[in-house]
Amino acid sequence: MKILVTGGAGFIGSHVVDRYCALGHEVIVLDNLSTGQEKFVNEKAKLITADITDREAVSRTIMQERPEVINHHAAHIQVGYSVENPQFDAENNIIGLLNIMEAARKVGVKKIIMASTGGAMYGNKQTPFTETMKEEPLSPYGISKRSGELYLNYYHELYGIPYVILRYSNVYGPRQNAHGESGVIAIFSELIAAGKQPKINGDGTHTRDYVFVTDVARANELALETEATGEFNIGTNREISTNDVFSAVATEFGTSSEVEHGPERPGEQVTSSLDYSKAQKVLGWQPSIKFEDGVKEVVEWYTKTGI
Numbered sequence: 024m025k026i027l028v029t030g031g032a033g034f035i036g037s038h039v040v041d042r043y044c045a046l047g048h049e050v051i052v053l054d055n056l057s058t059g060q061e062k063f064v065n066e067k068a069k070l071i072t073a074d075i076t077d078r079e080a081v082s083r084t085i086m087q088e089r090p091e092v093i094n095h096h097a098a099h100i101q102v103g104y105s106v107e108n109p110q111f112d113a114e115n116n117i118i119g120l121l122n123i124m125e126a127a128r129k130v131g132v133k134k135i136i137m138a139s140t141g142g143a144m145y146g147n148k149q150t151p152f153t154e155t156m157k158e159e160p161l162s163p164y165g166i167s168k169r170s171g172e173l174y175l176n177y178y179h180e181l182y183g184i185p186y187v188i189l190r191y192s193n194v195y196g197p198r199q200n201a202h203g204e205s206g207v208i209a210i211f212s213e214l215i216a217a218g219k220q221p222k223i224n225g226d227g228t229h230t231r232d233y234v235f236v237t238d239v240a241r242a243n244e245l246a247l248e249t250e251a252t253g254e255f256n257i258g259t260n261r262e263i264s265t266n267d268v269f270s271a272v273a274t275e276f277g278t279s280s281e282v283e284h285g286p287e288r289p290g291e292q293v294t295s296s297l298d299y300s301k302a303q304k305v306l307g308w309q310p311s312i313k314f315e316d317g318v319k320e321v322v323e324w325y326t327k328t329g330i
């Protein structure tokens with residue numbers, strides 16, 4: 024199958040590309056390399072360096088390549104930055120998606136798979152979050168992702184394009200960018216590898232649901248195969264505190280698990296975890312990598328490869 028993966032030079036997208044290439048699919052990557060890296064792109068894939076906000080470039084690429092499936096991972100992903108610059112976030116995550124979908128409908132794309140958020144979609148509700156809960160994103164980033172979901176539903180209703188939306192929890196694994204605000208495992212690993220002392224914002228008792236990137240890539244494989252259209256939580260239904268994340272990373276590095284604490288970030292969500300039973304039932308997906316094993320892999324990657 025011919026598949027266009029936007030954001031395929033990034034952390035998650037490049038693992039999806041690896042999986043699709045290993046399955047024998049023909050993969051085209053469209054990425055502006057703003058946070059992604061050329062060296063992450065599988066050598067079997069073709070890289071087109073372009074920006075999804077560039078309507079002409081997106082249209083030209085999709086018209087020329089005529090992919091059967093589009094897997095959309097390109098996005099601006101920093102929640103804090105989206106609060107400071109909601110227009111930038113919307114240009115990338117909403118207008119960028121519309122540029123893709125307008126070209127996609129013209130070439131008769133058979134399916135669109137989109138990376139969305141589970142962590143920033145449901146607001147401050149009782150965990151675990153399920154897809155039946157009302158979407159109440161509390162940041163421009165979450166709002167832009169929800170808008171994208173609603174647009175996919177619109178293109179499905181009007182043009183019959185099937186879609187699979189994967190709402191990820193906190194994804195972690197090799198190649199994650201440690202220079203943003205998310206990806207605490209990457210941030211701790213890079214600092215410890217450089218002999219620096221990480222600092223936790225707040226008392227470290229906030230929890231998140233950490234899902235390993237190869238499990239996420241597997242969800243993208245199953246999304247290709249399914250006949251279903253809809254939204255699916257992709258997480259582990261396990262909450263891990265930031266203190267426990269730090270101690271797992273420090274233990275793997277063999278360093279002290281004593282850590283400094285800084286001030287709490289205002290407005291930060293306290294808990295988050297995703298019920299994945301819908302993905303399990305409909306897609307046949309479940310997480311397979313234990314948190315401790317995943318952290319070991321990340322630490323090994325930082326030790327051997329670095330970013």
Ligand SMILES: NC(=O)c1ccc[n+]([C@@H]2O[C@H](COP(=O)([O-])OP(=O)(O)OC[C@H]3O[C@@H](n4cnc5c(N)ncnc54)[C@H](O)[C@@H]3O)[C@@H](O)[C@H]2O)c1
Pocket residue numbers: 029030031032033034035036053054055056057058059060073074075076095096097098099100115119138139140141190191192193194195200205
């Ligand atoms: N990392 C997580 O925990 C997480 C959780 C939920 C959802 N997601 C979603 O998964 C997707 C991938 O996230 P990631 O963590 O791999 O981030 P990433 O920054 O590593 O990947 C994003 C990729 O998109 C590219 N990109 C960004 N803006 C672009 C533009 N305007 N035009 C073309 N390419 C552009 C970047 O260069 C990069 O390669 C995003 O859609 C993100 O919202 C990530």
